[in-house]
Amino acid sequence: MSVNPRRLRVAALALAAVSTASVTACTAGSGGGGAAGPTDTLTVNTSFVLKTLDPGRVYEATGVTTTHALYDTLLTFKGSDVSKPVPELAESYEASPDAKTFTFKLREGVKFSDGTPLTADDVVFSLNRLKNVKASPAVMVTDLTASKTDDRTVVVTSAKANPNVPVVLAMSATGVVNSKVAKANGATDGADAASADTAQQFFDKTSAGSGPYVLKSYDPSSQVVLEANPNYWGGKPKFNRVVLRNMDVQTQKLTMSRSTAAEVSLDISGKLLDGLPDSLQTSGVQDTVYYLILNADPAVSKVTSDAKFRQALRSAIDYQGVAALFGKGAGPGAGLVAPAFPGTLTGEESKRDVAQAKQLLTDAGLSNPTVKFTYPAITYRGVDLGTVATKVQGDAAEAGITLELNPQPLTTFLDQMRGGKMPMGFTPQSLNYPVADSLVNNMAPGAGSALRAGWTVERAAPSVVAAGEKVVSTLDPAQRAEAMKDWQREMNAHGPYIVIANNSGMNVATSDLTGVEYTPAGWQLDLAAIGTR
Template sequence: VLIIGMDISDAVSLDPARAYELTSCLVVNQLYDKLVDFEPPDYSEPVPEVAESWEVLDDGVTWIFHIRKGITFTDGTPLTAEAVAFSLKRVLKLQQAPSWVLTQFGITEDSIEVVDNYTVKIRLGRKVAPRIFLSCLAFTVGAIVNPNEVKAHEKEGDLASEWMTDHSAGSGPFILEKWERESEIVLVANENYWKGKPRLKKIIIKHVPEPTDQLLLLEKGDIDIAWSLTPDQIEEVRDKVGIKVVSVPAYEKVYLGMNVGFKPFSDERVREAIRWAIDYDAILRLLKGGAIKLQTFIEKGIPGYNPDAPYYRDVERAKKLLAEAGYPEGFEVELMAPPTFPERDIAAIIKQNLEEVGIRVKIRLVTAAEMYEKYRKQGHQLILAAWGADYPDPDALAKPFADYRVKQLAWRNMWYDDYAADLTEKAAVEMDWSKRLKMYHELTEYVLHKGPYVILYQVVRQVALRTWVENFHPDPSFFLLDLSRVYKERVYGYGGA
């Protein structure tokens, strides 16, 4: 039995067509298989799962997926092309939060076709770089569900969505035994899993919202994994006997957004001045091992990552740029940030840094919900925010950071740059992978110097676990964790595997 302690209060539904929160996606990924997946610990390329192979026809929009024979759902029903088509159409019919991951490609129910028992044809609405589509099929919304179970539990045309909130109907390595809200989620091994029986008989995910309680339970050996310890707690347990820390650079970054609609920020020299004013190392020290240096918009671990990090604290250079832009005495600006750690402390460092170059900062701490609502309406001057990738492809980051037409971050910061937007669109339809990577290099460099951002760091996901837990690879995203190969070494005096 593997016992994980984490906050599971965010979970809304364990139906793959609805799951969109960390806990929901983490659990769904243990219960279901997808056409393609990413293999930990290397997430660079999508690999075959239910689909053993695929090809794109010459028109660039028609995809043929060849389904692996011999996979069965947990009730013994064979997984066929019919189940694949049914699952994807079900997502489109239900139109829940994660459905955009598929609908963004112009897929409709009519464009998904069963060719024969083990072949599915999907027609996209437009040509798109192959890796983008495959990366999105690896998201939990692409999970293959058992049509028989859905039909048996359907109520008033809900496609069994109510039943699947807390039941599973998959072919994955685990089966959902129970979900007691705010208490625990229990998974049991699928003894007939097609890739081989999981080494764990059971996984219990206990609701332990407070990191302090997670730490105590881990130290006592009552849980095997503490999911969300603070950087200080991680440092505290790092050298303790019987505990180890595993980490991975997450697909998440923290940055400053400068609204170009606020007059001083409309001048590129002012934006450059702010990038030269920040003490990036002080922020990394504050976060201990919980962050690594990143100044471009594609995180380390995602293809297209650009390690270029030219900025460091240079007060004189920042002052000179401000004077050239017509602000020798600086100006006043409001910085919005959440009232929680570490954002509150980072905001204080930024305030101090900017005041040293003459920019007077008024910090306004507001809840994340209120802050993002205002941000979505372009209602800020300077904002301390975070952004994660929805799928492990550079397109997932180029669109928000560089293309104002998608109405995400570039738009929120009123940075209407057609060169960046056009290049983002071109890269998304470039079929040649090496040419595509060159485009992202050019785009990351351009946004680094011209864009409305100061990228401060990449988050490092750190998980503390007992040393008897083996083969656990933390997930850089929020939907790729695979517990099917994790096992526990027997330890004298403690429960075994």
């Protein structure tokens, strides 16, 4: 079974949000297979993960890519750099010392696609609607409230200290809509918006934003067509028309191998990159970690709950060899923060030491320990997870550890993982927005994912708990990133997770295109930034 690589969400322990989609290829716009098309059309091939283009409800990958081109946000990211948001609708902003109040000064001259000026009222409406509609992306803004002091000044307050508010306000779901048009078509930002707002059907047919493109047509099963916004306040996009086509990954590879048009594919990664023509260009950054989960509950497994066993297995793994299985763009594991994000453990990749692994087993009094190793029987980002699991099994055997492979269908794996009775598992993990310290709230001892691994605060080393508390209490973003490094080192030393590899999201594009840089910000590529050489 093949799984689209951009569906994973950390809040559900990576694979919990995955489902398999039936996809079809359609011909439109510039066309694949070398077919010529309009020179002003860009074609984007991707396996659709798409439910809506309503910015207050958008969460799935294809929707995020599309709405990023339709709706501007207060801040944004440029290219692959997600270390610091840059101005978009806001020309500047200030944060209070307690990280609870953020004041944004809007740039002048911004208009919606219908020519209506964008004001602070539109920003306030859009952010409060996002919060009150209470769809999936609302989790990012639950503690936020927007207000204005004048037509060009917006104040966003957080109920608790949160230095990541600027990052949140760069996400596509915070895109600003024309409030008058939205209200006329069923939208509301009231407290009852979850039941009273009926604007989704409107937003799925007509965009009401200030972005570089407007929505021309929407078919969630086959294609989405965008056209350049004639009233766009910024630089005019290079392509007048963008066609996003629903296409399975194997067809994407065949199409890109033959294409002579302006074309990009978003799902060809890992070993699937092998065999592509050298004329194609690729762009990717390591934004996904792959890790083992070792249950810390002795009632589930006396072996995996032993801290010395966990360190023995950590020492037994050939990290370079595992990374090689993932193909282009992969690297050995270091910590839970992928290299794409601030706080990663640069230059601290894990190393193999079989002699040390054997000594740790001896110290633990474990002779030829055996553990059932469960993993989802899927192909993810072009790599069969069973191949990786078999490699880990072989590495462990050299240290005297027997891993009994237990491949399971995805739904079965998820059920077992949620049940907390799995002695040992294996999963990839991606962030749903580029804030790595959100991992502390999910994977630290006593947190949601940790409890599924039987890792309570009582079973954790005090140094791990203290490191997590330091992350949460640190308000300066740069200092918080450093605290994240210390937290990961403590997690590596004492936690139930072993990060074995990092892998990259990838964009594959024809040679004539520019601006096709992959971004881990969520939208994968900036459609308006793409041009020709």
